[in-house]
Amino acid sequence: MHLRRASLSVTAAVVVSTLGVAAYKYIPHDDSTTASGKDSVAARAAAGQPLPTPAAPRVTVQPRPEFPAKLPGLGPKTLAHVPENTRQILLVTGAGKHSASSKAVLWQRVDGRWHPGAVWAAHNGYRGWTDEHYAGDLRSPIGVFGLTDAGGRLADPGTKLPYHHSGAFSTNGTGLEDESLNGVFDYVIAINYNRQPGASPMDGTHPLGGNRGGGIWLHIDHGGPTHACVSLSRAHMKELLRALEPAGHPVVVMGDAASLAR
Incomplete structure (x- = not known):
């Protein structure tokens, strides 16, 4: 049995600091959110394979008041x-x-x-x-x-x-x-x-x-x-x-x- 390797796309976002130096932040994206990813999820479900765990929602942390x-x-x-x-x-x-x-x-x-x-x-x-x-x-x-x-x-x-x-x-x-x-x-x-x-x-x-x-x-x-x-x-x-x-x-x-x- 051949398992399909889940693909992981990576987006590079350029963040320019106040010193003018570029830095790169890599943000992984789950392919299940794309059209092809949805087809892949359906195929896994049909084959009885475990489905990918959905990404946890981002939590906005409110700054604590300055005591x-x-x-x-x-x-x-x-x-x-x-x-x-x-x-x-x-x-x-x-x-x-x-x-x-x-x-x-x-x-x-x-x-x-x-x-x-x-x-x-x-x-x-x-x-x-x-x-x-x-x-x-x-x-x-x-x-x-x-x-x-x-x-x-x-x-x-x-x-x-x-x-x-x-x-x-x-x-x-x-x-x-x-x-x-x-x-x-x-x-x-x-x-x-x-x-x-x-x-x-x-x-x-x-x-x-x-x-x-x-x-x-x-x-x-x-x-x-x-x-x-x-x-x-x-x-x-x-x-x-x-x-x-x-x-x-x-x-x-x-x-x-x-x-x-x-």
Whole structure:
């Protein structure tokens, strides 16, 4: 018995690379897809011979979204705490572990890629940063915290976050370096450290206990260090409030550079 040898046609496709060098990619074609191939398949079937296995359909692999692994300055320990559905990250990087000065950048993920905003000057706790914050230690907590609730003494400037407008967002007196605190709570965003998300920034619920501090906000800068909050200029606070969206599951990633790089 003579077996008919299945013929295999080969098509050479020329692909020109960006360097101008031609490369060849060989793509095999099953003869069963041609008219003569169909006759060959019919003949095999009539002779009781095994039929060729049809080629598997091509599968288009969708590119995976770029996760925060490429955000500069963030190490694996920090990234592990960033929720996968987060599309907005306010990255606040302290100048040093004991410094009250920091920089803030709003990163937003669009079409699977992270895009940075402008760099904003900021202040943090008077004594810098800590991995374990306690009330009155004058240090800002290091970590990844949700941004779900806003409010202020002034009317909502156009945020999509729930906004609690109240005259209770007021303070007087001076800061730690004798600077005026007038108007610092005109706009605030609650940092979800030791608080109940979904409540007004004024809510006093402290799941970790009162001794672990609370009421830590993003608020308007007063030209000096804070007790534990992070402060931005009035213009940047308004810009941030208008940019944040609940659907983007925004978080603040905050701490000194060395700690965030872990």
